[in-house]
Amino acid sequence: MEGTETLSLVLFSGTDDKLTAAAVLAVGAAAMDRKVNILLQYWALQAFRADRIHEDHGLSPEAGAEAAATLRRAREQTNAPHWSELLAQAKSVGEVGIHACALTMDLFGLRAEDLDPCVDDVEGVAAFMGEATGPIIFI
């Protein structure tokens, strides 16, 4: 049975906590047979650069030092997969498109070959909207 609406995510933030939360939504939706459509903008796109994807991308400002330490401990103990691994699993289990925002590419002088291979292509807002049949979640 095909899932209902496409899950459309715009990833703007480039911190590991937000990228992980977004990747969990994406892989969950893909496992439910829902099509997933992801647009990477600004700091999220920076995190998908091939030379940076496995670096520490920090946490959102609201995390605070104590919560950050708790999170780090929990991640070590549970051996939770990196967000890039979750996205790879999403692609293996369902139909998932990961697109780089054309404007962000221009702003930062990025070329397609600068990005991790999990990014499928560069597209503009019209192409993204054309695929976004339901609500768009901005993270």
Add this chain to the structure above:
Amino acid sequence: MTEGITKTLDMKGLSCPLPIVKTAQAFKELGPADVIEVLATDPGSVPDFTAWCKSTGNELVEHSEESGIFRFVIRKK
């Protein structure tokens, strides 16, 4: 025990969303009407597997919980 279980997927110790994701991956390798057993400790397992089966059309034959371990028997559509 349910008859005809061909495989057990041990998801104990894995956090959401991995039990669902790994189950979905494993189901791609199965044939129609194959029956498998899934063991999980993720506290969201019951609503998650119920929703996953409903959404994918696979049949949740039974589920139970014993000592914090959730057990699901699922038949592939």
